[in-house]
Amino acid sequence: MAQGVVVRSLAGFYDVMDQEQRYVCQPRGVFRKQGVQVFVGDRVEYEILEPAKGVIRRVLPRDTLLARPPVANVTQALLVFSLLRPLFHPGLLDRSLIEVLLAGLHPIITLSKCDLVDGSLADSLARPYLLAGFPVLLLSVRTGQGVPNLRAHLRGELTVLVGPSGVGKSSLCNALSPTLGLRMGEISEKSQRGKHTTRHVELFSLEADTLVADTPGFSQLEVNIQAAQLSSYFPDFTQFAQNCAYRGCRHMEEVECGVKQAVASGRLASSRYDSYCNIYQELKNKEWSR
Incomplete structure (x- = not known):
């Protein structure tokens, strides 16, 4: 039976790419009864029923699965957050990092639109994440800053783009491969939030061995772990927690908390600790309400 990769999911139909040929497929009717879900990135076995159309017979075992945005078998996640328009949101970035780490993916943080802010501000916003051990790239699609470096990080990988609406994920795809022709989003002047350009998850090929999953943006993200587990997703806390x-x-x-002492002395970013406290309290509230 033929095998391919699901490159798009839309209204119950799945585009399956096999070599250079794309087939519009529907899943077997029994999938719903069995609780089988199909995600973009899934490797599947499918049967061709008529030209360019088919049915998905089997979903092959996944290597990874990211819950939000839902995409399978990616090897790394590019977390795209703008420094301005919309404003940088460290709390949302921290939540996204937890989601990515929970899925077992390698995160790469990209701070976009760096041409709109002073270089020292960009460096100061990147610093807490560099100290936490996360790779951080400063990028400007308009000037081309950081694009070649980013392309090198993506080469040979299947990368999912994660980030709020309006931060430039689709325009970033265009900069990496202008032939994609993805529409660029707009920013609401009132809310400084982006308007959704991408409305579904879709895989695009940048090079022969390089795939990128463009995904819809978001303005909120719920964390679904136990409160007691939270600190393990803040690797920058580890060295200071030894002093608790x-x-x-x-x-x-x-x-007598080593982490709080590190924040007070400026050795640990207060923005990271504030995110931790907000998420921790949110998780505890959910646990108490059960």
Whole structure:
């Protein structure tokens, strides 16, 4: 039976790419009863029923699965956040990092539209994430800054683009491969939030061995882990947590907390700690309401 990769999902139909040929497929009717879901990035076995149309018979085992945006078998995630228009949102970036790490993906942070802000501001916003051990790229599609470096990071990988609406994910795809012709989004002047340009997940080929999944943007992201697990998704806390007086310190109301001391002394970014506290309290509230 023929095998291919799902490159687009839209209204119950799935575009399956096999070599250079694309087939519009529907899943087997029994999939819904069995609880089988098909995601962009899935490797599938399919049967051709008529020219350019077919049916998906089987979803092959996945290597990875990102819950939001839903995409399978990606090897890394490019978290795209603009420094301006819309304004940089560190809390949303921190939530996105948790989602990506939870899926077992390698995160690369890209701070876009860096031509709109002073270089020192861009560096200061990138610094907490560099100290946490995350790769950070400063990018401007308009000037071309950072585009060649980004292309090198993407080569040979299947990368999912993750980020809020209006940060430039689709225009970034255009800069990497102008033939894609993806529409560029607009920014609402009132809310400084982006308007959705991409409305579905879709895989695009940049080079023979390089695929990118463009995804819809978002303005909120819910974290679904236990509160006790949260600190493990903040790797920059680790070295300071060794100085906590209490085993299992939650880094909240405890007095002798190495993490809180690091924030007070400026060794740990207050923005990262604020994100941690907000997410921790949100998770505890959900646990208490169960």
